[in-house]
Amino acid sequence: MPLLEVAHLSVDYQTTRGRVRAVNDVTFALERDEVLGIVGESGSGKSTLAQAVMGYRAQGTAATEGSVSFDGTLLLQCRPTELRRIWGRRIAMVHQNPLASLTPTMPVGDQVIETVRQHRGIDAVAARAVMLRSLTAVNLPDAARIAKRYPHELSGGQRQRIMIAIALSLEPDLMILDEPTTNLDATTEAVILDLLEEIKGRLGAAMIYISHNLRVIARIATRVAVMYAGELVESGPVDGILRAPAHPYTRALLACLPRSGMTKRTASLQWIEGELPAQHLRGQGCIFYSRCSARTERCQIAPEWAPVAAGHSVRCWYPQAASAVAAITGAATVGLPSADVVLEARDLAKNFGHRRGAAVRAVSDASLRVPRGSIVGLVGESGSGKSTLLRCIAGLEDPDRGTVRFLGVDLPASVGKRDKAVLRSMQMVFQDPESTLNPAHSVGISLRRHIQAMQGLSATDAQRCVEKALQQVRLDPGYQHRLPRELSGGEKQRVAIARAFLSAPELVLCDEPLSSLDVSVQSAICRLFLDLQGDDHSSYVFVSHDLSIVRYMADSIVVMYLGEVVEEGSAESFDRLPLHPYTEALFSATPDVDPGAISKRVRLQGQVSEADKSRPGCIFSPRCHLTKGPECDAIAPPWQETSERRYRCHWAPEELRALQAASPGAIGATALAGAS
């Protein structure tokens, strides 16, 4: 008998605009040793499903139908006291955003202890011993010290380990993980995923792993269920889903993701037109009908589940299990970088004052060169100073040292002192379009004001510009009358991009422009950037924590660590060894959707620490897996040059290549080919 059987589960919410069905007719079963990955974009109802599976009625739940049978117990029929005996002890949940999910006023150790005592009824001393064991089990060294800390005193990775330690402490039969690594840095995410795999092996617990990230699901799950608009549309073994996706949505979703080795010169990314259907537009037919490229009249009747392979079934009239995702070949862009340089930032440094007196070095002596018509990708973990560097270039931060040379002229540091012509030619696109659009202004007003301020155009000329700009970002002219709240996230980002491109800029600084967007929209925005670049021959600095996107988009890549540039070079050269050890770790932390892609495990120890910045030697050596020891600790590393790249390290290119090629596995299929 399966551990968990969910049958025809539906959840309705009561909202001010009436009843909304968040989860519709979901059926699945989970065996005792299985890891089921549930993948879905925002609004797919996956978090609601996770809670409903536990029998938890969230605030505003109007009705829950169907049945959830956990080890023979019908959870939806349980009384609260019965549920409380199951929650935490037999089914444990690891939540998204551990900072918000840990009680801020209680030391983290106590939050483990109270769970143990609640269920085991043991005394405080015994519970403390269990707590220390759990903290050690999630690789938190010095558990006794960490236990006394409050959540806000820990790093993101440590907090999530605490959440996992709470879940682990009672050795549950089922762990439900709701986006446990979202908002964590790539290297931290990789370590948490390793930990979860290890726990799975040791504990033998079943897991439901919920994520919007197919790459993460591909790494951890044995079986995958794809969720769309509250319904499961496809379910099967992980290999089957990734190699032979049967549902048009799954196939489209996979085609949105750049694979390793894919660049804008070799392939185009797909995206999914349209958006999640509004509640009242969901008819009797297939839930994906409105966005499906293969829909027919038959699809107006809801399809039944159809098997396509062993354990693999799909809810579609036209399952195409045989056709793997065709790599869309053909260059996405024709723009080629030219020799002249648009932007040259030299030795920029920025310290932020700190309350305790010591300055925080956000950026130290970073230089950046942007050739005309090129995309420079800027990567690094949070705290690496990539956003600060961008803001120094834009003049939003006053750098302490260094110069910004733009179109052959040295610019004043502050944006307020720069010419209008400079402002026109250097524009910025921010991470969160929500906060960069005035909520009280319609799209048209926002754009018109911008163009009038920039260029002093007449009202009719401005109007014409606005319409053209909207057309460029593929928004209907009717959008100018809409307010930001009437737009989806992707549409808002399109408006923000339209605004940046209104003044035909030479350089666009993009600060994580994709990270607030769903995968299916991300690729459309990527395409938009590439098309605009092709048309205008403008240049970009593109900051992102998503390495696969940067490797796809960029012509050259700059890697930052703790405010310093540690490696830079042409984008395609990053497929080849040697790599700076930090870059190597960063790349290996990004899981791939290609099943069977060999991924080397380079994991960083410790965390990014401000204290490392004031070291005399290499700032990365305390976390480096290839450190030479005393030399790295004492002497600042020199730049090592290869024909296509340069990096700061004590290892010379030949030595480093030999070291990295010799270690088991390699960085990915292409890197392997490049190294051999």
Next chain:
Amino acid sequence: MLRFVLRRLGLLALTLFAVSVLIFSITQILPGDVATMILGMQATPQDLATLRSQLGLDQPAIVQYGKWLGGVLQGDLGVSTRFQRPVTEVLAPALRNSAVLASAGILFAAPLGLALGLICALRRNSPLDYAISSVTIFAAAMPEFVTGGLMIIVFSTWLGWLPPFAGTGSARTLAQSVSELILPVLALSLVILAYILRMMRASAAEVLDSSFVKAALLKGLDRRRVIAFHVLPVAIGPTLSVIALSIGWMAGGLVIVESLFGYPGLGRLLVFVIRNRDIPLLQSIALIIAAVYAMANLCADIGQRMLDPRVGTK
């Protein structure tokens, strides 16, 4: 924590100094001459001049202020011009009486407000929530003299349960004193009860909706444990500053309630003092009210830091 308290105490001293300057300047600007007030309109100019030099009123304002402040720092608040007795002597009983009334009000309103606010948040949008909320809003919407007057009519005149006045004195038994205090305390604290309740309701509702409360429930913890250890410490924090603010608000309430019930406290004294231009007394009362208010805020801030370790670290 100690550094924080010390720094805040320093700030408190600075605030009180600024307040003392302000109070002194205002009493200087106020129309009416103290000497004329004391001797009456028929006094000869010579008498007035003599009295002025006796009181030091002919000296520059800055010197007068220095003398006054020096006295205050040594516990000498000057001599009441109206009672012709040291201010401390006049103030002490009034201050004691008001302290009894105000503390009773806070001790009644704060716990009740917190408890009712929590209940409302837990039973959000239920009939109970609506009932509690509307009654308290109704009570808060009326000024003290209306609620006080109504209570006198209902409980003293009609029902005859409680006396319509409150006095002090050794002749009273404890039971007598308590029964006399019930109506003034109620009249004084109804408004702040409503404030505290509304704040607690909003704050607790937000906490109840937070992810960490959901996470705590999904750990299988007892509901009571979740409320006591996960909801309350976080929810009370913001409410503390409202309680501190209501202590300041009470100074105004005391004036009305004490006058209404004939209670010999600071509020009634203040009215009398203003009417009679007793400047030394007025200055002292104003300074005391400011000090109490500042202390209450300091206590609230310290309490918040003790409850929530995040406060002050960001």
